[in-house]
Amino acid sequence: MNQGVLLCKLDDLPDNSSRGFLPDAQGQDTVFIVRRGSKLYGYSDVCPHYGDTALPWKKDVYLDAGGDYIVCAAHGALFTPDTGECVKGPCRGDFLTPLKITVTAEQDVVLLCESRGKEQ
Amino acid sequence: MNIIGPDLLIFGVDDVEACKQFALDYGLTQASEHRFVALDGTGIDIYSKDDSCLPAPLETGSSIRKTIYGVADTATVDAIYDELSKDREVKRLDDGSIEAVDDMGFVLGFQVTMRKPLDMPAEKINAPGAPAQRPANETGVSKDFTPEPRTLSHVVYFVPDYKKAEAFYAERLGFITTDRFSHVGPFMRPAGTTDHHTLFFLNTPPHMKGIEHFTFHMSGPTTVVQAGNRMVEKGYQSFWGPGRHIFGSNWFWYFKSPFGCNMEFDADMDLHDDNWDAREALPGADNSQVFLLQYREKWAPMGPPPPKG
Numbered sequence: 143m144n145q146g147v148l149l150c151k152l153d154d155l156p157d158n159s160s161r162g163f164l165p166d167a168q169g170q171d172t173v174f175i176v177r178r179g180s181k182l183y184g185y186s187d188v189c190p191h192y193g194d195t196a197l198p199w200k201k202d203v204y205l206d207a208g209g210d211y212i213v214c215a216a217h218g219a220l221f222t223p224d225t226g227e228c229v230k231g232p233c234r235g236d237f238l239t240p241l242k243i244t245v246t247a248e249q250d251v252v253l254l255c256e257s258r259g260k261e262q
Numbered sequence: 263m264n265i266i267g268p269d270l271l272i273f274g275v276d277d278v279e280a281c282k283q284f285a286l287d288y289g290l291t292q293a294s295e296h297r298f299v300a301l302d303g304t305g306i307d308i309y310s311k312d313d314s315c316l317p318a319p320l321e322t323g324s325s326i327r328k329t330i331y332g333v334a335d336t337a338t339v340d341a342i343y344d345e346l347s348k349d350r351e352v353k354r355l356d357d358g359s360i361e362a363v364d365d366m367g368f369v370l371g372f373q374v375t376m377r378k379p380l381d382m383p384a385e386k387i388n389a390p391g392a393p394a395q396r397p398a399n400e401t402g403v404s405k406d407f408t409p410e411p412r413t414l415s416h417v418v419y420f421v422p423d424y425k426k427a428e429a430f431y432a433e434r435l436g437f438i439t440t441d442r443f444s445h446v447g448p449f450m451r452p453a454g455t456t457d458h459h460t461l462f463f464l465n466t467p468p469h470m471k472g473i474e475h476f477t478f479h480m481s482g483p484t485t486v487v488q489a490g491n492r493m494v495e496k497g498y499q500s501f502w503g504p505g506r507h508i509f510g511s512n513w514f515w516y517f518k519s520p521f522g523c524n525m526e527f528d529a530d531m532d533l534h535d536d537n538w539d540a541r542e543a544l545p546g547a548d549n550s551q552v553f554l555l556q557y558r559e560k561w562a563p564m565g566p567p568p569p570k571g
Contacts, residue, residue, distance in 0.1 A: 198518065199520050215519060215520065216518050230323065231470070232470045
């Protein structure tokens with residue numbers, strides 16, 4: 143069975159919202175989740191442009207104003223929330239690093255540690 | 263060409279209210295519905311990307327829609343009009359400014375500068391052996407702090423052909439290259455300022471063309487760091503800094519922003535005149551800064567160990 147990290151309760155993630163978790167020593171989150179209806183999409187908070195910088199200009203603000211795309215605020219790159227593909231911006235054609243997220247019977251949102259990849 | 267420097271950057275953005283709040287928190291003053299200014303009146307205009315009053319966007323959709331340069335006088339505006347009219351359309355606008363498109367596709371404006379002369383001291387420091395800049399009983403810092411960006415400093419563009427871009431600004435507008443990163447691009451200053459650069463290019467694939475960052479000059483290193491610290495405390499996220507560049511010697515702290523580009527605080531930039539020979543260095547971390555620091559929440563060592571619980 144996977145070891146997981148409890149991130150929040152499902153109710154803490156309103157539909158069409160985004161939220162960051164697991165801050166580093168500088169206080170910047172290292173992973174984030176976008177909720178679309180019943181689906182949760184989790185990614186490492188690292189833009190593929192430089193591979194070393196986080197996406198949002200402000201905590202938890204990962205989506206554009208219309209809620210259609212994930213945005214990297216450094217240079218305005220746009221990513222599709224469901225696939226993580228960059229469709230506009232410096233890293234066009236590259237992908238955010240996806241994470242495995244599960245929701246338990248208790249409605250806990252859990253990051254499965256085996257999926258953290260580069261975060262380890 | 264007596265071009266002094268950038269007067270105004272006009273943006274078409276995705277989230278107008280977020281950008282306006284960001285501009286206020288950065289320390290700019292709202293002068294009108296769309297305009298946010300520094301102490302000398304230079305600044306930025308914030309519009310929705312769909313606003314029909316804006317010039318057309320670059321094909322990449324970059325948020326920068328126009329860069330307006332301030333020049334010394336109407337004779338300079340006319341001289342630029344004559345020069346650029348040789349090979350492109352130049353519009354005369356109702357406000358007396360002119361508008362044209364550079365060789366990369368960026369929309370430019372030129373106007374008699376709207377900047378007001380500033381008369382205020384730089385951040386003062388004391389050092390042994392040097393005359394005191396702060397006399398006895400004048401303290402250097404306070405926790406009470408309001409960021410006061412002084413003037414629009416520089417803008418940086420991603421361009422697909424830095425040689426072509428450099429040639430346009432040098433040959434058509436009289437900009438001077440002060441330093442350069444090999445195979446990346448030049449730092450340039452217009453003839454009407456001694457600032458190390460008001461313009462820098464980063465050579466990138468065509469799909470990246472657009473604004474990389476913009477910044478305002480602060481009064482000194484301390485106010486760069488205090489202003490940045492305040493941004494972090496307000497929940498904004500650092501991109502790079504604080505640190506000090508080598509080319510230009512300016513202190514920097516870059517923040518990601520809702521403008522679709524980074525926004526920087528800078529201070530204490532080198533000044534150059536025509537007796538300067540441009541340097542060249544390879545790009546990369548080691549040549550980009552003399553040091554790079556990172557934010558940490560306030561902390562202090564203080565006395566004995568904490569009481570045992």
